[in-house]
Amino acid sequence: MFDSIFRRKETEQKVQKEGRLPPGQSLTQKFPVLHYGPVPGFNPAKWDFHVRGEVEQEVRWSWEEFNQLPRTKLVMDIHCVTRWSKFDTEWEGVSVRTLVEQGLIKIKPAAKYVMQHAEYGFTANLPLEVLLGDNFLMATHFDGQPLSPDHGYPLRGVIGRILERDELVVPYFWKGAKWLRGLEFMTADRPGFWEQAGYHMNADVWKEERFGY
Ligand SMILES: Nc1nc2c(c(=O)[nH]1)N[C@H]1C(S)=C(S)[C@@H](COP(=O)(O)O)O[C@H]1N2
Numbered sequence: 001m002f003d004s005i006f007r008r009k010e011t012e013q014k015v016q017k018e019g020r021l022p023p024g025q026s027l028t029q030k031f032p033v034l035h036y037g038p039v040p041g042f043n044p045a046k047w048d049f050h051v052r053g054e055v056e057q058e059v060r061w062s063w064e065e066f067n068q069l070p071r072t073k074l075v076m077d078i079h080c081v082t083r084w085s086k087f088d089t090e091w092e093g094v095s096v097r098t099l100v101e102q103g104l105i106k107i108k109p110a111a112k113y114v115m116q117h118a119e120y121g122f123t124a125n126l127p128l129e130v131l132l133g134d135n136f137l138m139a140t141h142f143d144g145q146p147l148s149p150d151h152g153y154p155l156r157g158v159i160g161r162i163l164e165r166d167e168l169v170v171p172y173f174w175k176g177a178k179w180l181r182g183l184e185f186m187t188a189d190r191p192g193f194w195e196q197a198g199y200h201m202n203a204d205v206w207k208e209e210r211f212g213y
């Protein structure tokens with residue numbers, strides 16, 4: 001117990017020295033679960049992924065089709081607005097940027113923002129260029145295993161910091177919707193679920209954009 005508290009502090013000082021600990025954050029070695037409402041079930045026969053809004057062609061992928069999309073692995077530091085940060089987290093899933101590059105999603109030029117749509121009507125908004133960054137992934141796996149139900153199984157958005165890629169904007173972790181079911185490309189920004197509750201539209205971790213606009 002005391003040993004693990006000591007080790008946590010030591011690791012925190014290390015990432016702080018390396019410039020990886022954003023203002024007002026502290027390191028956790030656990031993986032806290034945070035969301036509003038119950039954990040949804042998953043029925044692969046009924047599940048689909050819907051791409052709509054400012055796209056040349058609306059898309060609907062079944063779970064089987066979704067699993068045939070090109071896959072990406074990613075290591076990131078993630079930062080929750082409730083002040084915990086987790087370092088070197090490993091994710092695997094589908095990159096929206098790759099889907100666009102391969103012509104699997106054709107975005108119209110008018111698209112500037114994206115809404116993630118999840119089970120039970122949960123939403124999270126992001127600027128298009130942030131969602132198309134290498135640090136946003138639609139993840140099916142964490143740490144080499146399928147997501148657990150309370151972390152978003154079978155699919156969730158994740159966003160964080162990739163080391164040495166400081167040109168990428170790093171929003172707080174709530175900007176990744178668990179139980180993700182679709183993307184809506186939009187011409188104008190709209191607040192998602194937590195944003196309607198007062199959280200920040202852009203939520204840049206390094207600028208501490210926690211609340212408000
Ligand atoms: N569907 C859904 N996704 C969600 C939320 C939610 O309430 N519902 N909460 C967000 C918040 S506030 C956080 S901090 C992260 C937490 O992810 P975790 O439970 O895997 O740590 O999920 C985000 N995604």
Ligand SMILES: [Mo]
Pocket residue numbers: 034080081082174
């Ligand atoms: Mo959160």
